[in-house]
Amino acid sequence: MVKQISITEENTDKAESKFRYLLKMALTVSLRKFLFLLLSITAFIVFVFYWSQTTLKPPSIITTFENSLKTRVNQDHFSIPTEKTWTYKCESDKCVRYHYLTETNGEKRVPFMTCSMTCGDVNVWPHPTRRVGVLSSSLKFSVESLQLKMSTSFHEVDRLYRKSFHVFLRELKQIQKIEFFDHAKVAENERQSFNPEDKVKPSKCVKSHCDIINFIVEVHVLKSGNVHIDLETDESYNLTSTLDNNNMVAKITANTFFGARHGLSTLQQLIWYDEEDDLLRILSRFVINDAPKFKYRGLMLDTSRNYFSVDSIKRTLAGMSYAKLNRFHWHLTDSQSFPFVSKYYPELAAYGAYSDRETYTHEDVQEVVEYAKIRGIQVIPEIDAPAHAGNGWEWGPKKGLGDLSLCINQQPWKFYCGEPPCGQLNPKNNNTYLILQKLYEELLNLTGPTDYFHLGGDEVNLECWGQYFNETDLRGLWCDFMLQVMNRLKIANKNVMPKFVGVWSSGLTSTRCLPKSQVAVQVWGGSTWTENYDLIENGFNVIISHVDAWYLDCGFGSWRQTGDAACSPYRTWQNVYKHKPWEKMRLDGMRKKQVLGGEVCLWTEQVDENGLDNRLWPRTAALGERLWTDPDDDNSLDPIPREVFIRMSVFRNRLVELGLKAEPMFPKYCQQNPGECE
Amino acid sequence: MTLFKNLSILIICLIVDSSHSKTWICSNSICLKEPISTFDHITYKSQNECRLSCGKFGALWPHPTGYTSISNDRIKFDPYMIRANIIATSYETNKFTGDINKLFQANIANECNNNCSIAKSPPVFLKLSINSNSLELNWHTNESYVLLIRGSDNNIFIDVKSETVFGARHALETLSNLITKNVEGNGLVMVGHANISDQPQFSHRGLLIDTSRHFLPVNIIKSIIIGMSISKMNVLHWHVTDSQSFPMEFPSVPMLHTFGSYSQNEIYTHKDVKHIIELAKVRGVRVIIEIDGPSHSSSGWEWGPNYGLGNLSVCINKQPWREFCIQPPCGIINPLNPNVYDVFEKVYQDLIELIPTEETTHVGGDEVFIPCWNTTEEITQIMKKRGLGLTESSFLKIWSEFHLKNFNTWSKLKTNHVPVILWSSQLTNPEFIESFLPKEKFIVQTWVESDKKLNSDLLNLGYKLIISTKNAWYLDHGFWGKTKFYNWNTVYDNEINNHELVLGGEVCMWGEYVDEHSIEQKIWPRAAAAAERLWSNPSTKSGLAEERFNRLRERLISRGIHPDAITPKWCELNEGQCK
Secondary structure (H helix, E strand, O other): OHHHHHHHHHHHHHHHHHHHHHHHHHHHOOHHHHHHHHHHHHHHHHHHHHHHOOOOOHHHHHHHHHHHHHOOOOOOOOOOOOOOOEEEEEEOOEEEEEEHHHHOOOOOOOOHHHHHHOOOOOOOOOOOOOEEEEOOOEEEEOHHHEEEEEEEOOHHHHHHHHHHHHHHHHHHHHHOOOOOOOHHHHHHHHHOOOOOOOOOOOOOOOOOOOOOOEEEEEEEEOOOOOOOOOOOOOOOEEEEEEEEOOEEEEEEEEOOHHHHHHHHHHHHHOEEEEOOOOEEEEEOOEEEEEOOOOOEEEEEEEOOOOOOOHHHHHHHHHHHHHOOOOEEEEEEEOOOOOOEOOOOOOHHHHHHOOOOOOOEOHHHHHHHHHHHHHOOOEEEEEEEEOOOOOOOOOOOHHHOOOOOEEOOOOOOHHHOOOOOOOOEEOOOOHHHHHHHHHHHHHHHHHHOOOOEEEEEOOOOOHHHHHOOOOOOOHHHHHHHHHHHHHHHHHHHOOOOOOOEEEEEOOOHHHOOOOOOOOEEEEEOOOOOOHHHHHHHHOOOEEEEOOHHHHEOOOOOOOOOOOOOOOOOOOOOHHHHHHOOHHHHOOOOHHHHHOEEEEEEEEOOOOOOHHHHHHHHOOHHHHHHHHHHOOOOOOOOOOOOOHHHHHHHHHHHHHHHHOOOOOOOOOOHHHHHOOOOOO | OHHHHHHHHHHHHHHHHHHHOOEEEEEOOEEEEEOOOOOOOOEEOOHHHHHOOOOOOOOOOOOOOOOEEEOOOEEEEOHHHEEEEEEOOOHHHHHHHHHHHHHHHHHHHOOOOOOOOOOOOOOEEEEEEEOOOOOOOOOOOOOOEEEEEEEOOOOEEEEEEEOOHHHHHHHHHHHHHOEEEOOOOOOEEEEOEEEEEEOOOOOEEEEEEEOOOOOOOHHHHHHHHHHHHHOOOOEEEEEOOOOOOOOEOOOOOOHHHHHHOOOOOOOEOHHHHHHHHHHHHOOOOEEEEEEEEOOOOOOOOOOOHHHOOOOOEEOOOOOOHHHOOOOOOOOEEOOOOHHHHHHHHHHHHHHHHHOOOOOOOEEEOOOOOHHHHHOOHHHHHHHHHOOOOOOHHHHHHHHHHHHHHHHHHHHHHHOOOOOEEEEOOHHHOOOOHHHHOOOOOEEEEEOOOOOOOHHHHHHHHOOOEEEOOHHHHEOOOOOOOOOOOOOHHHHHHOOOOOOOOEEEEEEEEOOOOOOOOOHHHHHOOHHHHHHHHHHHOOOOOHHHHHHHHHHHHHHHHHOOOOOOOOOOHHHHHOOOOOO
């Protein structure tokens, strides 16, 4: 802007001197005629002046622009268009947009990302917690320069990390617009073990083009060979760079596979595509020491109310890995449908799946688990019980196993369940427990060893059971059911009880039924409900999923003709980000330790695969930073700082760049003009 | 892996087939799964087959407004066996009808299970008789039609009679609602007999898209138009420009998009626009282009001083924005700079070249934030010279002069004197609208809440209206500020004034928080609920439309649209069980 104004002033000066000259000349001419003449001459002169300016050539601007229009490349695959119209300058920690064709003197154009990454605080989401030092200059390179140098004594870690690195390379290829990849196809390759002979191609970079010719990612995993994440896992990492001539070394040091993978994820965010060079760039120097504030950083997806393809689940896992979330809580079944195809009891899916295509076979689950693992994510399947279990359980009598579930699809539903269709497992049929045990066994075999398994356990409707059983203590029946299935879980898990058994908060978790030493309660009630305090006081570990902040399904009105919208309004990414219950509850150090972490929940009454990405993103990423970084410099009433908007906006674009249909945070103008829409 | 999946699917199929093979019956307008065929009901092989004639309106969306009867018999047929006989009065209408017939046949072929061909299909004789040779699509177009199906296993006769090609198009759309896939194998299933006469209640059934806050690629706009045509919506209100960006090319003023677009990839060329208008028309949809002004004009209007034209727009990108506009970036056209009108003349020239002769334009005209003009010296000085005080009424006066000048340019170029549309604002206040905006020149698009008196007041004054009820038809609401989300029931149940001066209504998809990645789910299926309100203006509430609406949503998917879900799939499969 400054530049433009100075040019204009210069013009007016010249125009004025002409004006005086003409004034002297025109004494004899009639004033009106003269004024008209003067006006046109001035206009003409100003116009001619503009044409002769070296920086302002209207026809050529248009021609340049039109040419770039004509050469519009088909960018169908790559979602971020290049923006040759603008150049950016870093001014007081934010990037300012200038019209490139008119406001520069042939300087090289600086694309938005190159400015953003080198302007202000380090542009990484979630923000690192311990130590960050970066140089705000950048170096050019191409993806072919990258090589992995792995140094660990743990074979499994080595094997898995090579796969993670493979994913890292593929994503960078996509970022560099070399190769578009499809999440479905990636899996095919990942299932084949990584071939060490499959060396990266020699770099096309020559010295004159690239600043880095050899780019070595040197990884040290020091302490643990465990490739199954648990609540003890050390996820911290150290990421540093050294540059020697054209040789860059990015060194990642971590105690575990998971820490080292997070390091890779951060490294990926220090890299971006510069469309002017048609190359990647990386910050020229960086030192980052990072560790999460909370161990459990989850996302729950309900695949029963509506079905989600394996491909869409994988896309979700990819997004999670960029935001450093580490648990995928898979609410596999509910009373509406039973899509999991059990090997022991195929009847469950045969009766309960919406169609033969809307199912998850063992192979599907395996594929999801492997895909997640490479990205540092654990899959936690949940077969909800005893409530939320109807369709899929109706074949018992036919097979001589008795009623496995009661009140299935019973009407009027309002009397017997929270939402249609009804269905609640039969607590007095031993076959029900046996089937659950076998399901747990299958799922544990598929997901691998774990210290956390989710049993569901919420929203039991006592009226439903009351129709069948003459007990006075129906709640006792519920309690017995839960204790019984915990026992079955232990048997299914090779006679070892997982350290934490997850259950949803409910009336039962406020009684003395469940053992606090073994149970972790996923709290989904309102953040101001007393149950929050009670659970902590009673010594339970908790995972927070408060409905008023972290329920991503809310805000779409009621999906039934009767009744109000359960949990409107919509939670914006700011709501998700600002929610900090441990501070609001004033938990001291000891008590805060009982908070294992948090999870966003996507219940799917009103969303299916079509809307999955835009329900989840970028809001889930906001949770990622809340749980990883837990920034403490903001008061809950303050607006979110500009710096967070800027990083979030860049992160959202990274999601889009990698194929996730994330929702925009504001008009694109605001993304191109950081700070202008506050 | 695939083998495994197939194997398990096979196992499932075996279990299901042996234990609970089902047929469907229609009872009290609801399709029910029945384990055994019952004697007192006709049985169908699938829910979709049942739905075709279950309830008064079967699977039709929007429901017809005239005589409607649909039989319970079904005939299997091969869509490639359709023989169309077009009886039209001109070469142009004949060709146009041929094109819409091609689209229709492609659409129903999408419904086929695997293969559309079946061995023993009766021939299908489709006769389309069109009276008028007009291809004009505007508020005066007669969109009515009569559709008659008489079929047997030997042959199917389908008769369509309509005044215009657009009526015939709607008839074919209705016909596609009387057809579904054959679950037993290849080919399609059609109802044996139907007799439907139909015409819309409102002639303006619109959807607004906003390509300034975010650019929408041409293929996304195409898919939106396809979605509209499925439920017989007929106006795409294209809010092309706003302060954030100016993405449309006007060859006479290339500076507008050169300066105003987000990037060289985010532009609608003249060719793009022509293409969009054409593909819309063959789907029965008009495209009304809105170049917003005087407010909402910043990006694209900043080059005036560099080209010797002075400030075309003022307060551009001014901060703190809250003092100069309602939403950043600020920018309002300078109505006292005569060069502005030359620019508009060129824009209109280019625009008129693009659009059909009978088409009009939307001139924007809302949300002028007077403090901007009031703090701009070059404006206040001229006003003072003209003897105007800096009062609100003076500002309204110069604002209305802007619209009048542009209207004069417009009608000078356009010769056939079509009125233009503008948004309701301070200018359209019933107390003084008549002194600012003559009713024969301006149609008002109102965007107030349903409890406001504005609509009835303006109707009493004799203004024609297009209604966009703010608390029901604003599809962007629910995601920002204190706004609420309106689900499809609210959209459906929103009744608008049934008055001869009400041309119709529009649902508005403002673009601040949607882009190409999320717009389909925000528009669909909710816009289709408004489509039935505007076509049929039903006296019943959405509760009675649920089953038909679920089928409509499925139809959107089969034509490549990605609508949001509105209910667990279980509720779609079990009609009436989730009330």
